[in-house]
Amino acid sequence: MKGAYLHIPFCEHICYYCDFNKFFIQYQPVDEYLESLETEIKTTVNQYGAEDMETIFLGGGTPTALDHDQFETLLKTINNHLLHPGIQEFTVEANPENMTEEKLKLMKKWGVNRLSVGVQTFNDSLLQSIGRAHTSAGATQGIELAKSMGLTNISVDLMFGLPGQTEQDLETSIDQALALDPAHISIYSLQVEPRTIFYNRMRKGKLKLPAEEIEAEMYETIISRLQDKGFHQYEISNFSKSGFESRHNLIYWNNDEYFGFGAGAHGYLEGERTVNAGPMRSFLRLVQEQGTSMVSHHPVSQQEQIEEEMFLGLRKIQGVNKHNFYHKYDRTVHELYGREINDLKHRGLLYETDHFLALTHNGIFLGNEVFQAFLG
Template sequence: MGVYVHIPFCARKCFYCDFHSLEVRDAHRFAHLVDSYLAALRREALYFRSIWGDKPIESLFIGGGTPSLLPADKLASFISFLRTELPFAAAPEITMEANPHSLSEEGMEVLTGAGVNRVSLGAQAFQDGLLRAIGRLHRAEQIGESVHLLRRAGVSSINLDLIFGLPGQSLVHWRESLEQALALEPDHLSCYALTVEPGTLLHAWQEAGVLQLPGEDEQADMYDLTRTMLPEAGYEHYEISNFSRPGHRCRHNLLYWHNRPYIGLGSGAAGYVHGCRYSNRADLDGYIKSWEKGEPSYEEFQELNPEQQMDETMMLGMRLLEGVAEEEFRRRFGVSYWDVYREAITELIGQGLVEEVQGYLRTTELGLLLENRVSAAFLR
């Protein structure tokens, strides 16, 4: 069980990003907004306290947006509030997303004091030209400085996010980014393929025919290189896009892939509580106003039936390299996945996309590359 908190503020919108976040332009208005937003988050947390029960919460993930833009003392006191008001386990994983241009050592020390023990740093690439091409505000050299700062501040687990398939990026650039990331010895690496989302600047450029992206083969080579270099350097490939040193898998993200419940707090946040999936409206002012009246403001709210819960468990679980445990599935739903998906599984095995090994159904090497096809097969 976990808690996700969405912090929808960024210093500037990156050209590829379709996450719910607002550019911070006016410091005075930002300070006021932060106070109102944190007050609304507190109200939403208290609302969930009454319906969540006492199931222990093992992880807190503060994502965004750019949580490291918030004044550290305010964020720290909000984390302490959550840990007091919700039934947190004794040693929860507490992750905060951060950008290299918005970190201070003093601020990080305040946050580690409040329990932040994992930071996910948006590194993305190690070439200034590529960073500029996607609208990132940091320079490559700030990534290393940030990692050292986080270590000095006592953060015990550091993730670097990297993106491949960027405009103008070559396989040589990608190799260089992986090498430079590895030289910093992070505990975890998330390596995502760029997707051009509608509504972003990159999408507008693509529509106008002026966006130069690496071709599909080159992107596949980048992913192959990732899957070779990182395990050779001692990182376990445990999810399609995620690699960790022993003992540093992201416990919070594992909740999602195991299709476990979590509370989502904040404007635009999604949650999964008592079999209901919900998402809050991605409207900052509307969110604050709703909680001033003590009311949730859902964009979507859906109670999942057992069939939907099974489908989601399979679709999410197949993202993990270990796959889905037959015994765990049976314990949870009272039937084997063979009873429910025999036809689909047989077909996927025939296509060489999945295999069953020691009680786990998992994707093959080929299935990893065609993960969308594997997932789609479990959607009834």
């Protein structure tokens, strides 16, 4: 099974926490970018084939920041070169302020069957303080409009551990998300990354984040509140109704292969990790010169594959399938990691069944510590 990730690196505003590859959309060569993206897709699909592809994820940046004609051009390109009857999931990342009837109609028309909506929080003052452009009411309206138009497979994407966020704020946001009856909720804690506005504020001592213990309590609240409402946690930060797990993201966690199209996108094809040029000029020039913007590709050694299999697989609540692992690598997880596994089990961070090796409840909270043990 294979997926395709397409990156649209344009945004109408820059959020204070964001370290993605993105550019302020004004004055950017958007039309030229879309043409180059099509060239890159054609060249790559010719080389690798897309018959076994099952998911498409259009992310960014903000794909929905494109104007009507540009957005339709992009969706047509995807239909012409990637969308085939075997595609089970076609997700578009949408920002609430762009979820207009016009854009939603285009998505329906061109085969989009899942939306991942970047709400982050339903608290207006928190939205403002993290640099988002929408309001809580706008997010609610956008999601309700999408549902009324038949786009019902919706993920509400939230954040926690925001500056000034209280547990009460978080609970209210979760309840407002649940009131919209989404199929999926993803909820990540804020990470302050270099080259972001928040990072600069933090260095100046001007960013007040919730204490670690409060953040752990918030995470506990998230798990119990969502589980109470019938959502099952299938990955550290992802919860869904049964049958609505993100197939595309499962490709990453299952360590399966995927195309990466667009500026700065990463891919994993025929055992090689690929990286595309991030800066706009380099992206456009490379596609013109060589048909793709790939700047590096490196074969993943078996050792690296095994490590990735462990730390990606353990992100899933189900854990690593020990039989699949043995079939893939001809060695059992115990032959390779017996000491580490015993130690982590002893510390109550891992547990084991006949088929799976998985994080315990405590292990979910200390995931990074567990993953570290499997890295060479």
